[in-house]
Amino acid sequence: MSGRLARGGRVVAALLAAVACQTAPARAAGPPPDSTTHATGVVTWAASADLMGEGTAGQGYRLIVHTSVGGSDLRVRFTNAFGDRPLTLAGVHAGLRETGAALRPGSNRPVTFGKVPTVTVPAGAVAWSDPLPGRWPAGADLVVSLRTPDAAGPASGHWMAMQTSYTGGGDHTAEESGAAWTRTTGSWWYLDAVSVRPADRATGAVVALGDSITDGWQSTTDLNRRWPDYLARRLGALGTPVRGVANEGISGNKILADGAGQSALHRLDRDVLSQPGVRTLFLFESVNDIKAHTGVTAADLAAGYREIARRAHAAGMCVVAATIGPFKGWPEWDPAAEAVRQDVNRFLRGSGDFDAVTDFDRILRSPYDPTRILPFLDGGDHLHPNDKGMQALADAVGTGSLDCGR
Template identity: 85%
Template sequence: MSGRFARGCHIAAALLTALACQTGPARAAGTLPESATGTTGVVTWAAAADRMGEGTAGQGYRLIVRTSVGGSDLRVRFTNAFGDRPLTLDGVYAGLRDQGAALRPGTNRRLTFGGARTVTVPAGAVAWSDPLPGRLPAGTDLVVSLRTPDAAGPATGHWMAMQTSYTGQGDHTAEESGAGWAQTTGSWWYMDAVAVRPAGTGTGAVVALGDSITDGWQSTTDLNRRWPDYLARRLGSTGTPVKGVANAGISGNKLLADGAGESALHRLDRDVLSQPGVRTVFLFEGVNDIKAHSGVTAADLIAGYRDIARRAHGAGKCVVAATVSPFKGWYEWDPAAEALRQEVNQFLRTSGDFDAVTDFDRTLRSPYDPERILPFLDGGDHLHPNDKGMQAMADAVDPESLDCTR
């Protein structure tokens, strides 16, 4: 048996255990299970919730996500945050991906909710699945399949996933074959977090609160090359107890104003502080406020940064702030926006409001024109880094800074 095949069998066997079938008394749709109110463990994957357009009755989704920290007792959080009516999910399964929409044989197992196979999530609410015993490895393509039998009205999800997932009509969620999943989607639907119980005591997670740079725009789709992905791989091989990485980036997001998603100020509780096992908030916001020419001042942004730090500290979390990266060459850049960026970065570097600061400006800027991204790291639009730039950002984060004393 080849080494590669042996390792594959070992991981598949682990998931057979991790995704063991759950049994229990049926629970009628229309009630929220006790597990919806929270979960223990540590977040291993997350995506910020946003409005997605209209839901589709009878639509199936096969969603691909990448775990960061490994652990046991897998739980998945489903969201109806922006819905205006109850959302029923049925035929919800989790398994390991083989390739495309196909799963590794024997790994697709049903998720339950308070023992029931169906859950109805009220408008504005979330629901956690019951835990599945066994261990789920780190760095795994987890596949969550679900069906929305009567969805209507506003859907909730994350539109720019930088990951291909799959959709289909009919009830194919229990099938491990990819044959029933002929259409693709670049979004995640109705799911915003996955948690596990790590083996090590004291293990925690960091949540990256950001915009399109954190969301991964200009990184390579389907290869998990967003800067939080690179950070997750780094943390997995270091001695820090912070191992989980959750990505709470939304393309176009602002610190202060709603628009492309709710502002960082407005979504902090839902997308960040509610995640299980969070040790640290990594705050990388502001460029969209700065380049919008909306009359926002440095004082406005400073007040916003301080508010997030105060609330996160009040919740017992560490806060690491990142400086705003250069964007000269982007169509909204001008000297006034650059002056505002420099003023904001001076505050971020020197204020003492944060437990640590990561200088993404210094990491990405060109030594020949420090108002620009170094061309080698530029994704091509002079605002978003490429894969190399994303890796450089992750390498700039000091793992020890993610574990302060609070």
């Protein structure tokens, strides 16, 4: 195994060098105010940005996201990561949801950027809002409303939210009623992170970097039953130092190659290292690299895992890796892919590159056929866990492993 890993490391050396040298997209306008470029507090929610198609001028969005850790001084981050021109956002408000598109009375408040009500985000950039005073609870539905007065060209956002949000025309972002928000969307547009300042300054966060299993596919829509959601509730109930949970899963994502979103290697800086208050990276990826049948070997993947761990460690973060679950019965499974999965899992269990390893494979596999998901935990497609499977994954995470003391 070790000889093959060494040879594979050389195979992907050029790829990793390219990642390290990758340049950001050209920025077509001056930067937002300085105060919008600096992260503070602890991330309480996040979703990885991807290319969303064309932006719509004059569109309103009422986006529903679920917080993990509570605190004061709420800030929201907007992304134009895949835009090819500046993006102006106006009428931004944040409040707490009552039901549907309606807000809790008295909670909807205007959000500013450098003390002004609009912000223009350059192509390829992100912008944080000013802190919004007051206390914001853990485990709550936060509502972020915004308008895109002149949006055009490629939009950025997260397409598979597993959460119903709302859209509408006109200027209704300040209204707490949901009457004007007559259309729905299953995506989060432009919003990619929220932070708060917890009362306990020792509080930190974990970022789950993953694919569709982390993104929540086959969990129940609108009920926050992705495995990172279950983990957030568990951490909150235990009162552990790490209580913020950021879900940076993208359906179809890979470690080594772009495709369904930028690869884990390419998006690591934006989705993990730039998030505020992150104590730990939880890495659960690579089934898509394997089942794509592109010739990727366990050695190639080991080199990618090691590069991610190296960069996260250099940023002072703990790194927890999870083994790859079984997927026999999925159309792309075959014995060759299974052999790579087993080799990668042996590497993960035996490598000294991580601060801890969580054995998701052991949790999910059937005792009668370890290449298959236990039927009780199978979402129906033999790759993605159902709600019970998602909870089982969250329960398997050792809470002590999320705070390794780096």
